[in-house]
Amino acid sequence: MRRLLLPKRVTALLADADGYIPPQLLPVRDAPLTVDRPASTLGWLNQSPTAAALxxxxxxxxxxxxxVLDRLGVDLDVRQLRAIPVNTGVLPERNEPLVSVERWLGQVLADRPGRHAVLVRPFAEWVLLRARRRAQTRPFTQAAAADIRSRVLIALQF
Known part of the structure; x- marks a missing residue:
């Protein structure tokens, strides 16, 4: 029975008042229809803040x-929401730890006096450039992101 309810709930979640689902989201619509445990998926669709955001x-x-997803914030629900279009092929994967450092850098420099930001920005951009290059050949981890944040904060303390 729940397997029959699942397509209706997914369609209701993603469709407009006329039942239209944007073509870009059709893979997102189809993904839950193949799950082994439709009851769990149905419960998630009905109760999850991530499903509501979707x-x-x-x-x-x-x-x-x-x-568009970046403008929603960086909390757990947005990370879970981002995983849905990425895992269904709607969006390409991206290096989230590296992107988080780039966003953090913009925020931390905006919160500092102008003369501090002017002095530290070239150093911070150089560190990010090196990180982007390294990320092309090996994983860029949360630990690497924390290291960059630490370096920039130390530079700001000078």
């Missing part, structure tokens, strides 16, 4: 991309 995303007139 519904809001589906009604947004903008195409789904990483920038």
């Amino acid at each position: 519904a809001r995303l589906a009604t947004d007139s903008r195409p789904v991309d990483h920038d």
